Amino acid sequence: MSAADDQRAILVEDLVRTYPGGLRAVDGVNLEVAPGEIYGFLGPNGAGKSTTVRILTTLLRPTSGRAWVAGHDVVAEAGAARRVIGVALQEAALDPLMTGRELLRLQGALHGLRRAQASERGDDLLERVELVDAADRRVGTYSGGMRRRLDLALALVQRPRVLFLDEPTTGLDPASRAALWREVRALNADGTTVFLTTQYLEEAEQLAERVGIIDRGRIVAEGTPDELKARVGEPALHVDLVDPAEAERARELLAAHGECSHRRGGGLIVRMSGARAIAPVVRTLDEAGIEVDTVEVETPTLDDVFLAVTGHAATDDPAPEPSLSA
Amino acid sequence: MSSLAYAAGLSAAMWRRSLNEVVRVRGALLPTTVAPIIFLLGTAGQFGRLSDLHGFPTTSYLAWILPLSCLQGAGFAGGAAGANLARDIEQGWFDRLLTSPAPRALLLAGPVLAAMTRALVPTTVILSVGLVMGAGLSGGLAGVIALYVAAVWFCMIAALWGSTLALRARTQQVGPLIQNGVFLAVFLSTAYTPLPLLQGWLATFAKYNPVTYVLEMARQATVAGIPPSWAHTWPGLVALSGMTVLFGALALRQLRRVNL
Amino acid sequence: MSATALDRDAAVQARVVAALAARALRSQLRRAQFLLPAFLLPLLLLAVIASGTSAARHLPGFPSTGAYVGFVVGGTLVQGALLAGLTAGIALAADIEGGFFDRLLTAPVQRVSIVLGRISASIALGVAQASLFLAVAFIFGARYQGGVAGVAIAICIAAIAAGGMAGLASAIALRTGSLSLLQNLFPIVFVFLFTAPAFFPRALLGPTLRHIAVFNPLTYVVEGIRGALHASAALGDPWKGLVAATGLLLVTTVLSVLAMRGRLRAL
Numbered sequence: 001m002s003a004a005d006d007q008r009a010i011l012v013e014d015l016v017r018t019y020p021g022g023l024r025a026v027d028g029v030n031l032e033v034a035p036g037e038i039y040g041f042l043g044p045n046g047a048g049k050s051t052t053v054r055i056l057t058t059l060l061r062p063t064s065g066r067a068w069v070a071g072h073d074v075v076a077e078a079g080a081a082r083r084v085i086g087v088a089l090q091e092a093a094l095d096p097l098m099t100g101r102e103l104l105r106l107q108g109a110l111h112g113l114r115r116a117q118a119s120e121r122g123d124d125l126l127e128r129v130e131l132v133d134a135a136d137r138r139v140g141t142y143s144g145g146m147r148r149r150l151d152l153a154l155a156l157v158q159r160p161r162v163l164f165l166d167e168p169t170t171g172l173d174p175a176s177r178a179a180l181w182r183e184v185r186a187l188n189a190d191g192t193t194v195f196l197t198t199q200y201l202e203e204a205e206q207l208a209e210r211v212g213i214i215d216r217g218r219i220v221a222e223g224t225p226d227e228l229k230a231r232v233g234e235p236a237l238h239v240d241l242v243d244p245a246e247a248e249r250a251r252e253l254l255a256a257h258g259e260c261s262h263r264r265g266g267g268l269i270v271r272m273s274g275a276r277a278i279a280p281v282v283r284t285l286d287e288a289g290i291e292v293d294t295v296e297v298e299t300p301t302l303d304d305v306f307l308a309v310t311g312h313a314a315t316d317d318p319a320p321e322p323s324l325s326a
Numbered sequence: 327m328s329s330l331a332y333a334a335g336l337s338a339a340m341w342r343r344s345l346n347e348v349v350r351v352r353g354a355l356l357p358t359t360v361a362p363i364i365f366l367l368g369t370a371g372q373f374g375r376l377s378d379l380h381g382f383p384t385t386s387y388l389a390w391i392l393p394l395s396c397l398q399g400a401g402f403a404g405g406a407a408g409a410n411l412a413r414d415i416e417q418g419w420f421d422r423l424l425t426s427p428a429p430r431a432l433l434l435a436g437p438v439l440a441a442m443t444r445a446l447v448p449t450t451v452i453l454s455v456g457l458v459m460g461a462g463l464s465g466g467l468a469g470v471i472a473l474y475v476a477a478v479w480f481c482m483i484a485a486l487w488g489s490t491l492a493l494r495a496r497t498q499q500v501g502p503l504i505q506n507g508v509f510l511a512v513f514l515s516t517a518y519t520p521l522p523l524l525q526g527w528l529a530t531f532a533k534y535n536p537v538t539y540v541l542e543m544a545r546q547a548t549v550a551g552i553p554p555s556w557a558h559t560w561p562g563l564v565a566l567s568g569m570t571v572l573f574g575a576l577a578l579r580q581l582r583r584v585n586l
Numbered sequence: 587m588s589a590t591a592l593d594r595d596a597a598v599q600a601r602v603v604a605a606l607a608a609r610a611l612r613s614q615l616r617r618a619q620f621l622l623p624a625f626l627l628p629l630l631l632l633a634v635i636a637s638g639t640s641a642a643r644h645l646p647g648f649p650s651t652g653a654y655v656g657f658v659v660g661g662t663l664v665q666g667a668l669l670a671g672l673t674a675g676i677a678l679a680a681d682i683e684g685g686f687f688d689r690l691l692t693a694p695v696q697r698v699s700i701v702l703g704r705i706s707a708s709i710a711l712g713v714a715q716a717s718l719f720l721a722v723a724f725i726f727g728a729r730y731q732g733g734v735a736g737v738a739i740a741i742c743i744a745a746i747a748a749g750g751m752a753g754l755a756s757a758i759a760l761r762t763g764s765l766s767l768l769q770n771l772f773p774i775v776f777v778f779l780f781t782a783p784a785f786f787p788r789a790l791l792g793p794t795l796r797h798i799a800v801f802n803p804l805t806y807v808v809e810g811i812r813g814a815l816h817a818s819a820a821l822g823d824p825w826k827g828l829v830a831a832t833g834l835l836l837v838t839t840v841l842s843v844l845a846m847r848g849r850l851r852a853l
Contacts (some may be wrong), residue, residue, distance in 0.1 A: 057425050061585050082427040089425075093417035097346040109339040110426035112332050138350075154422070353770075361773045368780025371795035373639050375786075502622050506630065518638035528637035 008068070009035045009162050009193035010056065015065035017051050025051040027217030028065070033195060033210075035161075038188050040208025041197040042302070044312075048217040049197040050090065053166050056195065057087045070161050083111075086160030088151045090167040090197075096140030100131050100150050103139065104157060111158040118157075125153040129183065145176030152183060162193045169203060181206055201302035211302070213309055221309040225302060232300040232308045237270040237281060238263065242291035250290050257281055333435075336428055340436020341443070347410055348444050358402040359448040363455050366395035370459075373518060381522050383551020389464070392456035393473055393544035394517050397537075399448030400477035401484040401508040407441035408488015409501035416497050430581050438485045445481035449474060453547075461548050468554035469547035472562075476544035479566045480537075484508050486573035493580040511537050536565030602695050606703025611710055613677060620673040623772075624715060627669060629722060632662040635785050636726070642786065649787055651816050656728030659719055660812040661784030663744040664804055666715040668775045671751020674708045676768045679759040697850060701842045704756050705749045705835075712748025716741040720815075732817040739814040739824050746831035747807050753838025760845035784808050787821075806830035 010033035017026040026048045033039040043049045054060040056067055058078040067074045072081040094103060101122055108118025126135045129149040134142065142150065148168060155163060165184065169177040184207055188194055198204055204211050205225050213221040213228075221228055239254075241247060244266025251268055254260045257280060259271040270281060278295060285292055348354045370388040377387040384390050411434075414420045423433045453473070457463065463470060488504040495503075514531050515538040516524065524532055532538050543562025546554045614620045636655040643654050651657040681687040690700055720730070720737060730737050759768055782804035783791055791799060799805045810827015813819060 059421055059424055059585055079427055082425055085425065087422070087425040089418060089421055093414070093419040093422075095343065095346070095419060097350045098343060102343075106339050106343055107422075107426070109336045110423065110428045112336075112427070115335070357770065357773070361776070364773050364776045364780065368776055371792050372780055372784065372786045373642065374792045374795075375645055375790045376639060376642055379641055379644060506626070509630065510634075513634040513638065517634070519641050523641040524638070525640055526637065528640075 007035065009033045009037065009070060010039070010195060011068045012052075012056070013066050015052065015055060015067055016063045017048075017055060017060065018063045024217050026055070026062070029214070029217070029219055031212055031219060031222070033162075033193060035193050036188070036191055037210060038184070038194040038196060038208045040204030040211040041195065041214065042199070042201065042204050042211055042306070043197075043214035044199060047214045049214055050166060052214070053089070053164055053195070053197055057085060057089075057164055058082055083158070084161045086155035086158065086163045088148075088155040088163075088165050088168060090170065094139045094142075094147055094150060094154075097138060099136050099138055100126065100142070100153075101135040103150065103154060107154045107157040113157070121157055125156055128156075129153045130179075145172055145179070148172060148176065148180060149183075152180070156187070160192065162195065163187065165194060165196045167197055167199065169198070169200065177203075201306060205302050213306060215310040221305065228302065228305045229300045232304045234258075234271060235297050235299045237278060238267060238294075238296040238298055239270060239281065239285075240265070240267040240293040240295075241285075242293045246290050249288070250285055253284055253288055253290075254281060257284070333429070333432055336432050337435045337439060340432070341439045344407070344410070344437040344440030345443060347406075347440070348447075355444070355447050358399055358406060359451050362395045362399040362402070362448060362452050365398065366391055366452060366456060367459070369395075369518075376519060379519070379523060381520065383520060384464075384549045386461060386548075388456060388459055389461040389548040389550070390545070391518075392453065392461045392548050393476075394512065394541060395452045395456070396449045396473060396477045397480055397541060397544055398509075398512050399452050400445035400481040401512055402505060403445040403448055404438075404441045404481035404484025404486075405488045405501075405504045405508045407437050407444075407485040408490075408492045408504045409498065411437055411489050412492035412495060412500050412504075413498045415492060424584065431578060434486075434489055434577060434581060438482055438489070441485040442478050442482050445478050446474075449477040456548070462550075464548055464550040465546040465552075465554045472554060472559060473544045473547035476540050476562055476566070479570070480540055483566065483569045483573055486570070486577045490573060490576045490580050493577070493584055511535065516541055536569055539565040599696055599699055602699045603703045603706060606690075606695075606700060607706040607710065610674070610677065610704050610707035614673060614707065614711060620677060624666065624669045624673050624711065625718065628662045628665045628715070628719060631665065632658060632719065632723065635661075636723075639785070642790075645790060647787070647789060649818070649821055651812075651818075651821070652729045652731075653727035655723050655726050656730070656816065657812065658785050659723035659728055660740075660808050660815060661779070662719045662723070663716050663740065663811050664747065664782065664784055664808045665775070665779050666719055667712050667744050667748035667807075668751050668778055668804075670708050670711045670715055670748040671753075671755050672768070672771060672775055674704055674711075674752035675755025675759045675771075676765065678704055678756050679763060679765040679768045682759065682763045683765050691850075697846050698843055701753075701756060701760075701839070701846050705752045705839060705842070708752030709745045709749040712745030713741055715748070716744040730815045732815050736814045736817055736824075739828075740811045743807060743810050743814065743824065743827045743831050746828070746835050747804070750831060750834030750838050753835060753842045757838060757842040757845040760842060760849050763849070778802065778804055782808055803830045803834050807834075 010031070012029055012031045015026050015029040016024065018024050029048070029052060041049055041052065051060065055062050056069055056074060058074050058081055061075055069081045070084040072084065074081050098106070104122030104125060105118045108121055113121060126132050129152060131146060131150055131153070134146060139147065139150065152168070169180055172180065184194060184196070196204070196207060208225065210222065210224055211228060212219050221231070241250060247262060247266050247268060251260050251262065254268065254270055257270060261269050263269045278297065282292060282295060369391050374387040376382065377385055377390060411420070465472070487507060491500050491504050514528060515535045516532050521529065521532060521538070539561035542552060543559050545552045546558050552558050614624070632655070636658045640654045642648055649657070720740070732739070755768065781795065781798050782802045783799055784804070788796060788799055788805065788809070806826045807830050809822025810824045810830065811822070813822035813827070814824040
């Protein structure tokens with residue numbers, strides 16, 4: 001590995017993971033994350049997100065390919081890699097019999113902190129994630145949001161350079177989600193690199209500077225949220241007319257500005273061929289004496305991106321959980 | 327921080343955490359303690375007349391069975407540690423430990439040490455019940471020490487065996503398999519009668535079953551015909567050491583393969 | 587209600603009981619957590635006891651039954667019946683905690699049928715268990731002087747006892763609705779077992795146990811089974827075994843029906 005690679009927080013080369021039985025959960029993934037970046041790793045259930053994270057956090061060995069975290073090979077230098085990462089896994093259990101404070105101390109012990117150090121660090125983190133009042137209660141009594149916050153605090157005990165968050169807000173209510181987002185942004189502002197997996201496009205859009213979309217074990221698109229959206233197409237203009245009867249005449253007039261179609265309720269949708277085309281559209285209609293009621297610009301969402309690059313919606317559940325029958 | 331202090335501190339922290347299983351769960355110790363007591367009283371009641379047989383080294387069948395029950399209780403405590411590890415793996419708690427830079431062997435040390443601590447409870451309770459029911463401490467203090475060493479050490483071996491299966495299966499469903507293994511190891515030995523009275527395949531099996539010698543060591547506490555002596559102790563220590571090396575190596579090998 | 591309507595109603599209820607029994611049996615046979623204790627555990631103990639205590643044959647007064655395992659297997663049948671009954675209670679408690687029981691209650695099913703279905707399933711399970719245990723013991727040298735008739739009677743006694751234990755466990759499940767309580771009753775099975783002369787002749791038990799055994803219905807069950815298997819009045823009276831098992835079944839069925847009424851009243 002060259003010295004230049006050391007400057008990347010995460011580097012993944014041709015990563016493949018085949019499970020016994022032949023399932024290729026990760027099928028040749030390449031990616032790079034710069035220090036200080038928040039990288040959003042997006043994909044539906046079973047796309048290979050968690051497998052990739054488990055490899056990057058040394059929990060699973062790749063079948064082939066290599067990966068480095070903060071310059072450490074996750075297989076050959078797993079010990080060194082573990083020293084610089086913080087991990088909050090989707091299904092990482094918290095021992096329900098322990099209190100939050102005890103868990104933080106244990107995490108400190110795992111990372112070689114002295115008792116006093118571990119206590120101090122634990123107290124700081126409890127304050128940071130607003131769990132001071134619940135610190136001496138057993139985790140079994142915590143709400144879902146509290147558990148996630150404690151989980152985050154545990155991942156921070158050793159001041160990690162790279163933080164892995166695997167679906168950190170799945171199942172949280174909107175308020176808890178917003179609180180967690182705030183915390184992630186604050187951490188990132190302190191210089192922590194964040195590798196975030198999520199199935200929520202909104203979450204990636206809110207937090208990530210760059211997004212990689214994984215589907216069936218391969219990265220199918222990568223870039224900033226804006227770049228990805230630009231790839232789907234230009235913004236669309238939704239035009240509502242005061243007199244819907246004039247819609248047909250308006251459509252003929254606007255055909256010069258881009259692809260124009262009727263929408264329900266008598267309005268028009270104009271897919272513009274160039275940017276900043278709102279003024280010409282309005283001017284054209286105005287000059288023809290057609291009164292405009294409202295104009296809205298609709299930019300594509302990551303949902304559209306996802307649909308465009310994978311051919312199916314992000315919320316597709318490829319394999320529904322088998323329910324336990326009585 | 328020196329690595330030794332680190333190892334000691336971490337083991338202590340993990341030990342405390344694992345002890346929560348019994349300290350913070352009401353009645354958690356009951357099954358592993360009550361079952362061997364019922365077994366002790368039931369077996370002594372059912373098969374009590376066996377000690378009338380020629381060649382039996384005690385006239386009290388209760389005294390013969392009592393060390394067995396202690397070993398059974400301690401063994402189940404060790405097996406429970408394995409079952410708890412399987413639960414920790416299945417539910418994801420173990421991932422948290424695995425992503426830390428702690429040396430892998432230390433991740434097992436805590437639970438195993440906790441199981442050994444926990445084994446003191448069933449061993450003591452069962453021994454006390456046996457004494458109340460009329461078994462005598464024929465071997466004195468030396469015998470009692472031999473019994474405790476045998477029981478606690480055997481618990482450690484059961485915990486290593488349980489951890490091996492837990493790391494391999496990674497599901498709680500492996501629990502009964504762990505405990506049935508402990509059960510068979512304990513009972514396919516000189517559990518009910520001494521070697522000369524065993525016949526057929528069990529006579530051969532028991533002769534080569536290391537638990538037979540661990541039992542002999544433990545029986546120095548209550549069996550008058552097995553007085554405390556080096557001759558009754560060293561085979562047990564050899565058996566315990568051998569099983570520790572075997573199951574320790576298996577557990578560590580499985581631990582290294584956990585990310586495959 | 588006319589006689590024909592009554593007949594039709596009885597036929598419907600019989601079908602309901604059969605369907606519930608079939609479902610209970612399926613769920614018990616398809617889950618390792620029920621199968622292991624009901625089938626494997628008694629066989630393990632049979633292996634351990636039959637080989638470990640075989641020197642007992644040399645005790646003065648020990649009855650001759652050919653291979654020692656042929657004597658011990660009677661206790662295995664009783665242990666199997668106890669565990670079949672307990673797992674039935676555990677399955678019922680799991681139904682109650684899991685909500686399936688509520689679905690049954692919302693169906694137009696007579697409440698008694700739910701209990702009877704569960705108990706019938708355990709009787710069927712008891713037949714399967716007892717047959718298996720006797721076959722395994724046969725392979726390992728046990729011979730049954732009672733012949734086919736003796737074996738059939740032994741299986742019958744064991745199966746009825748399994749139904750009796752299922753009634754008791756169901757009553758507890760219906761009263762408490764607690765899965766963990768039922769699961770923690772496992773050691774109690776051995777209390778019942780060991781306070782009967784399950785693996786040793788009654789005459790050779792310790793004095794205290796000999797007195798207690800008189801009051802344990804399983805004493806007559808296991809002696810009846812041994813008597814039937816080996817056609818030996820000295821070992822035990824099959825009729826007493828049948829009466830004890832049937833009495834147990836009737837009493838615990840009533841208990842579980844009462845528990846069912848209690849649960850419904852509390853709703």
